[in-house]
Amino acid sequence: MLFIPFPFVVAILLLVLFVTMVRREDEASPNLPFLALILISAFQSLLSGLRWGYGVHGVMYVAPVVAATVPPLAYGGVSRLVRRSRRSWLSRIGLHALPAAVIIVLVAAWRDAIDVALVLIFVGYAAAILFLMRPGADALRLAPFEGAVSAYRAIIFTAVGLLLSAAVDTFVFLDLAWADGERAVTVITFGNLAALLILAVAAAAASRSRTPVETIDIAPKPETAEDKQTIAMVQALMETKHIYRDANLNLERLARKVGIPARQISGAINRATANNVSQYVNEYRIVEACRLLAESEKSVTEIMFDVGFQTKSNFNREFRRVTDMTPLEWRERKAPQS
Structure with missing residues (x-):
């Protein structure tokens, strides 16, 4: 019977995710680093299957180089949501290509140092991502407000995925050195693949990124004169221009x-x-x-689009956060009785 290694299954799932993301991508400027990250993760999973499933030793010269491209792509995808211009990452493309270049040199000249170098690369980029995200969800200046919180959480998971991969590489390095690799295959098969799945799914999620019952009080209470003036200007645009209806509105x-x-x-x-x-x-x-739920006959979906949301999950989550109800529950309680 034909043996299909588990990494091949993961690679197929990641390719399906990549195709789905490409088809759903309707922006003029897609997040190419995140899309590339998903594709590279699939390729890396394929190499893992060839190496540990079929014993193709030649991939050992390619896999470390491919692995070294994952952290820069993750950082680049995050940077696209944080930086004002794509040039902020692309202008330093040479710097971000350095990890792969270093691994190529080590493959040729000092293979024993590859694992240590990869751990440092993954940990370094994870720290850089966490540093970018230190202001919280507001760091995502170019992400639509609707999905900013979800994108922020996905990016944190991206950093966690990088750290998990570094931990797996560290364990494998120690296992090979001290126990002749007794657990290396199992850890690589499941640990690294779990890290790849976390990275790819988190990248996909991030790239999509986009009183209580009777009244909803959102009036600000500024603490300084500058805060008061700033919020007054924002509030004026919200209330007179209704700019919140723009589904692509970001910071x-x-x-x-x-x-x-x-x-x-x-x-x-x-x-x-x-x-x-x-x-x-x-x-x-x-x-x-x-207001529309209580005063109009529009469907929940129509209202969702009218007010600036694009997905039901985000709309329902935010609606419940603000009102402690679902949209349908609100309509039932607030609609005028005939």
């Missing part, structure tokens, strides 16, 4: 419309409301959704 675009630096807007809203900017904007969306 960078909001800053341009208001004419205030993104960091100033983020800081003012954080201090005044204890929420991040995406939560603040989504609350305006939920307020209008509540």
